[in-house]
Amino acid sequence: MSTAVEYAKDFGADLHVATVLPDFGMPVVRGFFPDDFQEKAQSDIEDKLAVFCDEHIASKIGAHSVVRVGNVYEEILKLADEISCDLIVMASHRPELKDYLLGPNAARVVRHANCSVLVVWD
Known part of the structure; x- marks a missing residue:
């Protein structure tokens, strides 16, 4: 935060x-x-x-x-579009093997956002 x-x-x-x-x-x-x-x-x-x-x-x-x-990533993307967000800053855990296969929420937001995304490791 x-x-x-x-x-x-x-x-x-x-x-x-x-x-x-x-x-x-x-x-x-x-x-x-x-x-x-x-x-x-x-x-x-x-x-x-x-x-x-x-x-x-x-x-x-x-x-x-x-x-x-x-759905987490869908709602984040909707909100970002609704407020004309310039930057999404979101926390993420360090990825594990399963995250590379399934894709965590942060990765989905990064791929689909209409603005820049800063992922902060927690």
């Missing part, structure tokens, strides 16, 4: 901090969760992400928290 904050400060940009929840409403998994689970989980994450942004980022730059539901 610090890399994204530094870039935003250096370039006078706003930072959109996004997280993507899995879609628990899919027929395969819907029956394993209470009816209102998706809404409660999303509301809880929205509150926590907003607090995180306020406490750790907002005093330094303009920060916006965004919670999406769905």
Whole structure:
């Protein structure tokens, strides 16, 4: 996160901090969760992400928290297009062999984004 904050400060940009929840409403998994689970989980994450942004980022730059539901890389790409993003900064774990075969979310974002992508190893 610090890399994204530094870039935003250096370039006078706003930072959109996004997280993507899995879609628990899919027929395969819907029956394993209470009816209102998706809404409660999303509301809880929205509150926590907003607090995180306020406490750790907002005093330094303009920060916006965004919670999406769905496929991680697809939702990141949609958001980037919606806000006319100039740069996507995302964390990624160090790749393992299976990631080269299956493709992690970061790799998919890099391949399909309409803007530059900076991947920061965590």
